[in-house]
Amino acid sequence: xxxxxxxxxxxxxxxxxxxxxxxxxxxxxxxLVGGEGHLPYERPPLSKEGMLAELFAAKTxxxxxxxxxxxxxxxxxxxxxxIDRAGKRLEDSDGRAIRFDKLLLATGAAPRxxxxxxxDRVVYLRTIEDALRLRGVLxxxxxxxxxxxxxxxxxxxxxARQRGAEVTLIEALPRLxxxxxxxxxxxQIEARHxxxxxxxxxxxxxxxxxxxxxxxxxxxxxxxxIEADLVLVGIGAVPNVALAEKAGLAIENGIAVDRHLATGDxxxxxxxxxxxxxxxxxxxxxxRLESWRNAQDQGNLAARNMLGAGEAISSVPWFWSDQxxxxxxxAGLSDEGSTVVRRELGDGASILFHLAADGRLVAASxxxxxxxxxxxxxxxxxxIGKRATPDPGALGxxxxxxxxxxxx
Amino acid sequence: xxxxxxxxxxxxxDGEDVIRFDHGGRVYAIYRSPEDTYFAxxxxxxxxxxxxxxxLVMDDIIECPKHNGRFNYKTGEAKGAPVCVNLRIYPVKVxxxxxxxxx
Numbered sequence: 001x002x003x004x005x006x007x008x009x010x011x012x013x014x015x016x017x018x019x020x021x022x023x024x025x026x027x028x029x030x031x032l033v034g035g036e037g038h039l040p041y042e043r044p045p046l047s048k049e050g051m052l053a054e055l056f057a058a059k060t061x062x063x064x065x066x067x068x069x070x071x072x073x074x075x076x077x078x079x080x081x082x083i084d085r086a087g088k089r090l091e092d093s094d095g096r097a098i099r100f101d102k103l104l105l106a107t108g109a110a111p112r113x114x115x116x117x118x119x120d121r122v123v124y125l126r127t128i129e130d131a132l133r134l135r136g137v138l139x140x141x142x143x144x145x146x147x148x149x150x151x152x153x154x155x156x157x158x159x160a161r162q163r164g165a166e167v168t169l170i171e172a173l174p175r176l177x178x179x180x181x182x183x184x185x186x187x188q189i190e191a192r193h194x195x196x197x198x199x200x201x202x203x204x205x206x207x208x209x210x211x212x213x214x215x216x217x218x219x220x221x222x223x224x225x226i227e228a229d230l231v232l233v234g235i236g237a238v239p240n241v242a243l244a245e246k247a248g249l250a251i252e253n254g255i256a257v258d259r260h261l262a263t264g265d266x267x268x269x270x271x272x273x274x275x276x277x278x279x280x281x282x283x284x285x286x287x288r289l290e291s292w293r294n295a296q297d298q299g300n301l302a303a304r305n306m307l308g309a310g311e312a313i314s315s316v317p318w319f320w321s322d323q324x325x326x327x328x329x330x331a332g333l334s335d336e337g338s339t340v341v342r343r344e345l346g347d348g349a350s351i352l353f354h355l356a357a358d359g360r361l362v363a364a365s366x367x368x369x370x371x372x373x374x375x376x377x378x379x380x381x382x383x384i385g386k387r388a389t390p391d392p393g394a395l396g397x398x399x400x401x402x403x404x405x406x407x408x
Numbered sequence: 409x410x411x412x413x414x415x416x417x418x419x420x421x422d423g424e425d426v427i428r429f430d431h432g433g434r435v436y437a438i439y440r441s442p443e444d445t446y447f448a449x450x451x452x453x454x455x456x457x458x459x460x461x462x463x464l465v466m467d468d469i470i471e472c473p474k475h476n477g478r479f480n481y482k483t484g485e486a487k488g489a490p491v492c493v494n495l496r497i498y499p500v501k502v503x504x505x506x507x508x509x510x511x
Binding site for chain 2: 296
């Protein structure tokens with residue numbers, strides 16, 4: 001009987017893993033199980049092009065034809081309720097079952113909910129349906145309240161302003177992007193949002209949100225009230241671990257996997273937003289990453305390791321965010337650094353290099369118009385992966401090519 | 409009939425690097441290989457229309473600056489996900505210190 005490899009979760013990591021199994025020459029059965037009814041689609045555009053385009057069109061990762069050509073069975077709208085590890089079966093709540101020989105959990109993450117807040121006018125952004133809901137209120141004369149100064153909130157704020165809506169963004173901390181983005185760069189992004197006409201409120205908690213028939217009212221801890229047509233809550237995401245937890249797999253800020261993406265069960269792996277894993281370049285520090293690139297890399301790696309490659313995670317964390325004409329790109333984990341060297345690239349673009357006490361380059365944060373910082377961030381990523389200790393003077397001098405440092 | 413268009417000066421492109429060239433409403437990318445040979449391709453990634461000239465050239469490969477899609481710029485071949493459509497390539501000649509492409 002032919003081997004059946006099953007992937008739960010049809011997002012970036014799951015869809016990539018399914019395709020990669022075929023690219024690697026696996027000739028058994030492959031089934032991709034998605035809880036949403038949609039074909040696999042890209043989530044990054046939902047807060048950006050998906051908001052700005054005249055007509056909304058989801059960007060499909062793999063069309064039905066492509067999946068069929070690759071011999072990948074797609075089960076959309078199948079919500080897995082339990083993993084029977086001993087019986088090697090997945091079950092949904094109607095008792096339907098899918099047998100597996102090897103299983104990849106790519107269950108992703110879900111928006112963190114604001115406790116005690118319900119109502120039609122309070123929305124989160126993760127799915128196509130969420131995006132369509134938001135698009136309806138992004139025109140002129142509308143007012144969007146955004147709770148949370150993270151990437152989702154800021155990208156939405158930028159898109160809403162470009163569509164002509166008024167935006168008030170409320171952040172509980174004294175600055176934007178406090179998780180993972182250096183303050184100097186967060187201040188530049190803040191200035192861009194102020195110039196774009198976003199009203200920013202810092203250091204205020206939320207006392208409550210009343211979602212009414214005509215509008216929603218956000219009441220801040222100080223008693224200040226903000227009325228809006230819609231309230232977007234973007235306060236982070238939580239990994240979808242319920243299924244793994246119920247199956248007795250270890251959970252540690254996500255489904256805990258080793259450096260090969262394996263769980264404690266030799267036939268079950270996990271990849272993408274849902275899992276936490278050790279990063280060897282940072283001394284085995286356990287992290288969980290919510291990024292498109294991580295989902296791609298781990299989807300590919302999971303497929304290879306399902307086929308017995310035994311490869312360890314070697315990618316350097318990398319992500320980007322687009323807001324207005326600006327793109328932020330960060331490679332590595334900046335909190336691993338103790339000193340910062342700045343390189344000016346011209347036209348307002350700059351890169352901050354984060355160095356550890358021993359001189360090792362551990363992260364690089366770049367901000368500029370379009371893809372002005374992309375090439376140098378990519379080179380920095382390679383330097384980080386090589387555990388290089390480049391001369392700080394050279395890093396700060398835009399006349400010195402980073403490619404030359406890579407060869408050194 | 410082939411039309412040769414002057415794209416740039418030969419010294420405008422560093423070795424193992426790329427620049428953008430706009431002509432007739434199209435975007436091209438002009439490459440100089442580590443062996444000092446010149447190549448030309450369509451300038452936008454076949455995945456999401458990102459300008460490849462902001463990307464990184466390593467040996468024979470151009471990598472898209474946004475999603476790291478990789479192409480062999482000498483042959484146009486897409487090297488795997490997320491890119492699956494090859495890049496169109498154009499003939500190139502160098503004359504009198506200038507790079508010409510046939511469009």
